[in-house]
Amino acid sequence: MSYSLKMKMNKVLLLVIVVAVSTVFIIPILMMLLGSLKTQGEVLLLDLSLPSAFRIENYIHVLETGSIMRGYMNSLITTVSSVILILFCGSTAGIIISRRSDRTSSALYYYFIFGLTATFNTVTTYALMLKLNLYGTYFGVIMVFTAINLSFAVLTFSSFVKGVPREIDEAAIVDGSGPFTLIFRILMPILKPVLVTNLIIAAIGVWNNFMVPLYLMNSSAKMTIPLTVFNFYGLYARDWQFVFAALTITILPVVVLYLCMQRYIVEGMTAGAVKG
């Protein structure tokens, strides 16, 4: 067999393997999408057939039940607030810790890094929330989300700002800019890739998180979307068409974000991982 023919055979073999693996990834998603458009009778068969008619009504029904919409809004509130706080606190802390050259700042660096290996204690956090009268409030959940995401933000900001020449800072300082201008007007535009990475990682993490609201939220009026969907599933266990529609609605923003910002997500997750 000639060399080039062998190469071609290898390529074909690889393609066959990859396509086979892909079906394993596509089938569950396909089942969900198709199922969300079927009638109850069709969806109960749980197969990969096409729906007889594309019933958009399922989505309308799910949205009209109210709980999903409310969960969506709650997730939006907690995610947006947490992400803003994570970015603000994480960037200032990360930049300052990395730029100052003294013992205290390196101690602080390790203090924050500790959070990457430490296990978040849900039970004592629950008690703390009761003590502070924050149990079942948006504010409490937002604070906890911010706290558990800060380590990663501090780590990435402080390691990336090391790559920015100090001369830029010095020039700005000579020109009379204070710490706020320096961090937010001068450094932040340079650090935009880290900012975007942190934004996406934090947003996806908070949006998907199930455990924190499970422990810290009691009223269904304030539950975020993963918890709402879980309860929805409990109520509609036989109406898979509605469950599938609810699942689709829940993952939609994350998947869209992922497809648009894939480069940032992947680089960020892997860079953060490698540096950690």
Add this chain to the structure above:
Amino acid sequence: MNTRKLNRSYPFWMTSPAIIIYTLFFIVPIFASFIYSFTNWNMNSINSPVFNGLDNFRNLFSDGVFFRSLSNTLLFAFTTTILKTVVGLSLAVIVVQKFIGNSFFRTLFYMPSVLSPMIVGLLFTAILKQEGLMNNILNSIGLGQLARDWLGNYGTAMFWIIAIEIWMWAGFSMFIFISGLQAISKDYYEAADMEGASAWLKFRSITLPLLAPSFTVVTTLNITGGLKVFDLVYSLTGGGPGFDTQVLNTYTYRAFGMGLLGKSSASVLILSFVVVLITFALNKMLKSREVDA
């Protein structure tokens, strides 16, 4: 410019929001658990926990369900770590090559790791239940006798929880390996080609040793993730059938639900201890294998 003057442009007080939030809502609860785990703290005595020494830990270690949870957690974490590494590396080796559509496949394989584990759990419930997609496919290809309630007994339930975890995270490991593979200089392979080395020999004596840092990252991240598993188990089996697929985090939540705060806090403490112990041991072991490229 001198350091003192420079440091004034980076005032410490600006780090205080981060320090306060992180300390109060992350560090304080961790330290509190060192105290509360040694008390009879429960929902009825929430403001007046009484020190009871090692009772909670004695209680936990004499509980068969706790042991089951601990061994399930270890089984889950080690099996998924090994398989995510193997599958992730295999996928990376394939899609790192140039062929049409390779970026499509990368995107697809990575996608499950941005989804909520809760959602993935519910999605797979529809596949694995008695009347689910899996049994329907088996029936339609004439393997109906294999059909069963996949989440209804220990062996198959644990198997599927592990398989779904791999489905979710193999793509993540794949991307870490891809960046590791791209960092290896082509010169090594060219030199090996001149010596007439086989593909397998090149893989074993160039690729694998030089990928050691990626292995460290992948295993460390996967083992911690695996030890802390919760959502997926909770949504797929709720720890059942019986207490068969209970892991430490679902055990904790159960004890918490019964109002046993001291006991559940002790259970988290044991989990944190296991995480730290295994991460450190693994890091020591893997770091020593890394070579300078």
